[in-house]
Amino acid sequence: MDRKEFAREQKWLDRVYKEIDEQLAEQEAQVREFYAEMREIRRSLSEEHRISSAGDKRLMDAAQRIVELRHGAVEFGIQHRLLRQLRALERNPYFGRIDFREEGAPSSEAIYVGVRSLLDRATGWPLVYDWRAPISSMFYDYGLGEAQYTGPGGTYRGEITLKRQYGIKHRQLQYMFDNELTIDDEILREALGRNATAKMRTIVNTIQREQNQAIRNDQDARLLVEGAAGSGKTSVALHRVAYMLYKYRESLEPENILVFSPNKIFSDYISQVLPDLGEENVPQLTYREFAESFFDWQWDVETHVAYLEELLSQDEDERQRRLERCSFKSSPAFQRVLDALIQLVTGEAAAFSDIYMGKKLLMSAAEQERLFGESYAYLPVQKRLLKIRQRILHVLRPLKKRRLRAVLNAIQQEAAFEGETWLAKAREAVRRVRRELEPLLTRLNSQYKVDSITWYRRLWQDPGLWERVAGELKAPSGAGESLRTLDEGCIAFEDVVPLMYLKGELEGYPLRRGILHVVVDEVQDYAPLQLRVLTSTFPAARYTLVGDVYQSLHPYVWGSSADQLEELFAGLDLRTVRLNKSYRSTQEIFRFCSALLGGSGAETVLRTGRKPQVYQTAPGKQVELIAGRIKAHLENGYEMIAVITKTAQECHRIYGALRELDLEVEPTLLVKESGEFQKGVLVLPVFLAKGLEFDAVIIADASSQCYGAGHDKRLLYVACSRALHDLDLVCPGELSPFLRSLPADLKCNSKCNG
Known part of the structure; x- marks a missing residue:
């Protein structure tokens, strides 16, 4: 790129910053004015209007001031939001540009693309286009040559004559280059090569074509985004929410959207994405919270996390029995039993x-x-x-x-x-x-x-009733054992969804017609009946479901042998988009994780690093080795290091031992789903690590005793695939069979004596 062109681009950047500065100054003054006005109203209410001894006129005056205060608060919120958006533009006004010559136009128009729009107040002309604007879609979908976009007035065709990308820092143009691809590999590698931060990053400046098509899909009422670990599924879902709020801003508000997260840690992890994209206050909740509200808060509900912790802590026989019970109660066969029970109850009624x-x-x-x-x-x-x-x-x-x-x-x-x-x-x-x-x-x-719960109890306690509704279908042994928890005011994990379905069908769903869009993250941990309950409760909503069948921690999915989620949810009339490229891990870690599954069919961005390291050591030296790996990763400048165990019980043991050692950074124990995701060294179980990413991951115990059963392969895959740059597997004993079977060139083995 010649110096003259670089200078011209810097001059344009200066022009943009001049407009931002002027609008910022004006907006800050307006916010200060609103704030001062509201303080004055509050002062007058407290000092001038003595409500307890006021007459009618004074009460009317006070009521008027309260109305003014409320209106001012709403307006203050709007103005403050505009101020935040301008400050975000100040940090990075734009990241790309296309020059588009529409058919019949004499010349091309330069279209600068950023996180938000910026208008020239003098002319009303856009200096920067919001990435969600229809015209901006060409930046992601086309290279040089013929292009088109669909706007309010129809479809506009023409030609892209230039495509350019920028790096801007401290108001200065750091670099720029022209390319034909949506995102040049150099920019993508640079973005992916950074350390993980305490919050999930936006991907708006590195959106790929297939991701963009999923984000802007507003034709399909139910969209399933399926992809490998690190393919950006969650980011795509959240960017799709931001896109919908932008496109349908006249009819869609944040409170019309609901995001289902697997736990509170994950909610905290993704909490910054939507505010960074200019959208705030989108409600998030877990399925447990939804279930407890479904039952009018009269019952406690066992969480998925608590269920998995108990499951993974049981001996093999107990674990297998509960897996079978849970898998059966999540199956279409059991739904047919419930449907027959509903018919019987209806007939008797x-x-x-x-x-x-x-x-x-x-x-x-x-x-x-x-x-x-x-x-x-x-x-x-x-x-x-x-x-x-x-x-x-x-x-x-x-x-x-x-x-x-x-x-x-x-x-x-x-x-x-x-x-x-x-x-x-x-x-x-x-x-x-x-x-x-x-x-x-x-x-x-x-x-x-x-009473739905009474009928559900009878189903398991009355063999005659079971035979009437189930026919020759046999339930797993001990399938009714979980009913004991009902006497303690708690609904067991495997009974939650069947009871919600039975209650909804017999007593009525708590309809929420104001919810117009539902996002379900980690949908591979949902059974089909769970989604049936959701679609019945939110009948007016469109759905974005995201997940990966290989990361499932749900027994029904484990036992289904399904290779794709759409096989499990075939009855929901889903449009499926597959993201086949992983952006999280280095090529070496990706190949290692893919081999654990026996091949996932996904690809990876060509970012290289160190091969996963397998350290075999004596059980008494396990924690000392983990501490050494933590110190090495801290010296590499990594900000997010995860020590991942199989269970919360093991987390407590490792955490306690690490605290007694001289570590540069105090580790954080994360075993409750209500914990907060933060920078540093985290010690957490695999079922809380799912969906998160870290600079370095240390698998605390990769032995056959820990990861030896058939379903453990998925757990080990989920744990390993959290790593961006470095993956260490510590093995105090015999190596897991899933690691022994891997090709030798995918990992480095080391024997450690201390």
Whole structure:
């Protein structure tokens, strides 16, 4: 690139910064003004308006000031958000440019692409285009030559005559170069080669073509993004949220979107991506939180993390039995059993009889059947019964009043009540009528009620009921053992989704029609029935599901032998996008992890590094070796180092031993799903590491005793694939069979005596 062109680009950058500075100064002044105004309103409310002793006029004045304060707070939020966006532009105004000549135009237009738009206030013309703008899509989808984009006025065709990328730091142009590709490998390698930070990075300046197509897909109501570890699935999902909020900003607000995260650590990890893209306050929750709200917070729900910790800590026989129970209760076969149970309950609920008050017919069985099967057929069973019960009570009400008057008249004639007050006689009349009606009211309260948990208990406790709804299908031995937790007010992990489904179908789903887009991360840990519950609860929503079948920690998926997630979720009418390139790990770590699976079909960006290191040592020297590897990684300048164990119990042991050694950085123990993701040395179990990434990963125990069972291969793969630059596997004992079977050229083996 010649110096004159470089100077011209720096001059344009200076022009952009001049506009940013002017807008920043104006915006900061406006925010200060709003802040001062709100402080004045608050001061006047506290000092001038003594509410407790105020007259009507003063109260009206105070009410007006409160309204002003509320309006000011809303406006202050808007202005403060604009200020944050301008400050983000100040950090890095743009990262790319295309010159596009539209068909019929005499010349090309230079289109600078950044995280947010910047308008020239004098002309109203864009100096920088938001990456989500329709015209910006060409930056990701096309090289030089013919190109097109679809905007509000239709499809615009033309030619890209220049494509350029920039590196900007401290308001100075560091480098720029022209290329035909979407993202030049040099920029991509530079971005991927950085240390991991405490929060997940945005990928807006390195979005690849296949990722861009997934992000901007707004035709498909249910999109499944499937890809290998490190392929950017989560980033794509979050960028898709930002894109939707930008494109449909007139009708879509952050509160209309819901992101399901596997745990609070992961939520914290991804929390900075959307604010960096200009979108904030998008709600996030875990499936456990959703489930507990589903049950009106009346039950505790065992988390996936707690379930896995118990599972991985059990002996092989106990583990296998619970795996079978959980896998069965997540299967389509068991859903068919539940559907048969729902039909049976519906049939029994429809077995009505005439309802009398004394000799007076309140509602015939035929009328109840008509209401149940016709008028209220659109409702779930429980709500139909409640409607019928309400109608019966409506008919009963005037008859009850008439009966009260008659009984009261009779009491007034009784000698026993002579001299009593009218109130005493009325109380006696109420008591007598209540006793008369007690059998009827008890019947209405019991017969016209369906309790899902009671029926679920019966399913496992009554062999006759099981045979009626399951036929010849046999449940795994001990399948009802988890019901013991219900007596303690807790729902076991394997029973959560079946009970939610049963409750939703029989009693009604807690519909949330205001949610218009749902993102489900780590969807490989969901059973099909879980997604059925979600789609029934959020019927108006579009869905973005992201995951990787090879990283599943769900027993049903383990036992399904499915190679692709769309096989598991075939009934959801999904459009699938596959991301086949991994951007996280070096080529050496990627090849090692891929070989663990027996080949994943994915590719990797050509970024090289050190081969994974396997250290065999005596059990008593394990922690000392781990500490040595931590020190070596700290000397390399790594900011994020993870010591990954199989269980939380092992985390506590390793963490305690590491704290007694002289480490440069105090390690952080992360064993609860509500923990906070932060920089430094983390000691955490594999099931909390899933979805995260680290500069260096140390597998604390890669022995056959720790990773020897068939399902352990997935766990080991998940743990190893967290590493960006360095991967160490410490083996205090016999090496895991999954490592022994790997080709020798994929790893370096070392025997350590201390």
